[in-house]
Amino acid sequence: MTKPNESTVERPLNFIEQIITQDLATGKHSTITTRFPPEPNGYLHIGHAKSICLNFGLAERFGGVCNLRFDDTNPAKEDQEYIDAIIRDVNWLGFPTGGDAKSQIFFASAYFDQLYDWALDLIKNGKAYVCGLSPDEAREYRGTLTEPGRPSPYRDRSVEENLAEFEKMRSGAYDEGACVLRAKIDMAAGNINLRDPILYRIRKQSHHQTGDKWCIYPTYDYAHGQGDAIEGITHSICTLEFADHRPLYEWLLDNLPVPAQPRQYEFARLELNYTITSKRKLKQLVDENYVDAWDDPRMPTIAGMRRRGYSPRALRNFCDLIGVTKSASTVDVGMLEFAVRDDLNANAPRAMCVLSPLKLVINNFADHFSESTIAVGQPCHPQHPEMGERTLPFTAEVFIDVSDFTEDTSLSRKKFKRLVLGDYVRLRGASVIKAEKVVRDEAGEISYVECSLVPNTIGEDPPEGIRPRGVIHWVSATESVECEVRLYDRLFNDPSPDAGGKEFLDCLNPESLVVISGARAEINLNGAELGVAYQFEREGYFTLDSRYSTAEKLVFNRTIGLKDNWESKVS
Template sequence: MESGTTSNNFLRTLIAEDLRSQKVTQIVTRFPPEPNGYLHIGHAKSISVNFGLAEEFGGICRLRFDDTNPEKESQEFIESIQADVAWLGYRWEGPVRFASSYFDTLYGWAEHLVEQGKAYVDDLSADQAREYRGNLTEPGRNSPYRDRSVDENLDLLRRMRAGEFADGERVLRAKIDMAHPNMNLRDPILYRIRKAHHHQTGDAWPIYPTYDFAHGQEDAIEGVTHSICTLEFEDHRPLYDWFIANLPVESQPRQYEFGRLNTSYTVTSKRKLKQLVDEGVVDSWDDPRMPTVAGMRRRGYTPAAIRHFCEMVGTSRSDGVVDVAMLEHAIRDDLNQHAPRAMCVLNPLKLILRNVSDEHPPIVAPAHPSKPELGERALPFSGELFIDAEDFREEANKKFKRLVLGKRVRLRNAYVIEAVDVQKDAAGEIVAVVADLIEGTLGNDPEDGIKPKGVIHWVEASSAVPATVRLYDRLFTDPAPDRGGADFMSFLNPQALRVVEGALLEPGAAAAAPETRFQFEREGYFVADRFDHREDAPVFNQTIGLRDVWAAKA
């Protein structure tokens, strides 16, 4: 997509009409994650929709944690989510909000429903409640406790609030319709007893509201105009509207659903991502193999590329699967435009230039071939260099466009050379290539019209910095690793991570700050690890290759 263009987004059309008709005068959206895991690529889409639309129409977007399930939540997740949203380039309006900040109000509204005869305390066990609920083809049955009096229900609810009952002993349910074709309206649970320590409220509450009961009311308290969520909440919208209609809320938000973002070769279930972490398949939630925002950041993906990808795929009313190659293309395209160049030799082989002295001045090369504003870099140069062993053959056919005995290639940003001999160890392995530098060939336009077969990268021997380089590939070998009942773990890619120790890096790249991205010329795009990289012990993660190798395999 060209800069300045917009993709198909039905929400954009809807909001524009709401503003034109004065149905609303200012757009208020919110991003409401549950703090029970790290955000992933699907959440990045939701972030871009909620924050992006608010930005576009001069509105505001708030960050709110729907923290109604303390047993699965933690401060770690809260902090990581805030960091991810900020890293993607978005700023929320006002302070960070929490569902738990509204617990007193929500509980008061629960009592209001009881007083109106629209909620009751139920003693059915979980198994009994499932039996009474019915299924998609059979209506449910009323609980035997459904017709308790208002006074009895209020007494029981207040005793639940006081912590008198055990976990799971009772619940508060809305009194709607046990025969309703929408299962979500069959007397849904509003409160359950859960004597769990809460990361925000401590031990103040032995009961917690359900997400369905809390969510819409939080929107109303915050004056949200467009409550935008993914398509799995479409069947919950009638319940959302029922609560808004039956409670003394401060505003009337509307819920709108869009198709969630799913990408091929990826799993985004929090349970499955947690399994990858817990079983040691990956090192952490921010492992560069993970589809989490933190993982993509550590992999070297850019916020601009992720945002562009989310806009590029559009926002529709139906779910679908986007080829992950589209995301990879967005990353590759952004890095090609903005990442400075450097050279790193992954599999070093010594190159001896027999007609070059060690006093040779540095080679001056551009930091980026088409961005002079990024400046230049000085590359030390001498009679001993290192090239990649894959770039040399004693003999080769015409398809091999690199260094061969008796043939010429160009050293990237430097001279044309001709290989004349090899040095071998006692086992017959090549330990060095001997070559001659061709005078007058510095730069890309040789004076004598010499046309070498190819171009290879290199580093100067005495100044090169040993580095650890992590080479990454897709985590799964199957485009739909969690389809149906398949065991997604059986599709793990054994080549998803390869660690190269002893790679040699040009000194300027080694000195770069963590999270600095480079194109390692002829190798791909890499980033200095945000945690492990040091100038004296560089660690670089591969972000993406120079081309789509998976397309070639297909």
């Protein structure tokens, strides 16, 4: 059966799907194998979500395989925490990892022995050499985009000398930065990536997978294509910034005895306005305590979006909505928010929560009900009766939101459709009431409002002549649960926070988090589940916070508002 928000319309094939369809039709490949190769040096973000959905989605669509391969070639920046988080994120998005032939986990570090042997092969064939230029000297020799580079003075070492020097690198005889292994290609190449690129560098760091076995580590450019070949990747799909690296990718495959010849294709990475996706800058936000952690609900990380209440279905729908193209462009974050709101509107159960409580005392409650608590029913979702009903306790004292009451009797019904002193309003699912009197404390603040109910109006229209201004949400004052509500908004108030030389920290939105204590939620939310988003009627979509919420103290995060009001806030 089609889910409430699931489209049955077949979309056109994107350009990568067209290539794969052609490759399968011509017999170039009998099946496909893709891969998602993150470096475990941080948490995955929304841009990675697009790549995950693309690579795993292609395997899913064409009955192939997608490998999750960790590009763990730089132990100085990597950590097991990030590996665990990446696996968790990929699984949460709905893609399995490990356990069968169609979902396996690989590590580039598992290929270190083979990569080392292939590096020896390049040296023996005169296609690689150990270079002792300092980093500054190497930059000088490399040339510019308009000027060719110059050969390193170490470029013409003999094979025997290079083998001996590479062995010294491997055995730890040299300090970090003393020398590197470089491919011998063309220092005058127009593509600067072919000007004798680095294949190995010295890193005297313990590795999370291989321990202290190695003190030299392959570069991404060297390990990536060879990892693809070892795993039999048919379509190696990268973002556009790797297009200039493709000639090096192909040169290495052509000059090594690899078991397969994968092909690299590039697509436009996801760029969102009001968002940064630089791992370095995201890490800075965490390290300098601008946010709670990598999973702070304001972060564009998958973990942050999960904690905020986004569903994997919403992210997958968003990635499908923006499509896969070869042209770089910036996507309006409003499209992501639309996908989230559209998903939650269709799937989130309803509940009532009063963020800023004002007490109403219904003086004639006992005159019309023999019990102190009346059970009233409300649908869990108005468009989906199959989701059932919830029961709400209606009592003589209730809370409404302070913004839903005014003493200004001059306000028209069109202007204020809520409770006005001396007028009527309906409590959603319960009785029509009238505000009779305001009771104040010693400071002159409203303590509570005395009201009266119109009898026989639960589920029924009031008598002729009584016309409620509108319908407002409420909770019982005696049978509700106190909670904290955290109102999250966009982390940045600038559409391009790290563009044009701007200091991205200067673009932080000071109102990206507002914490409300003392909110009151309907009693049913005592059983709220982690990972389930609820629509707080007239307030927005909320979910339990996985970090701060406990059985003793419920904490709800606002996932998103009922409608987009960002432009009105920044204009």
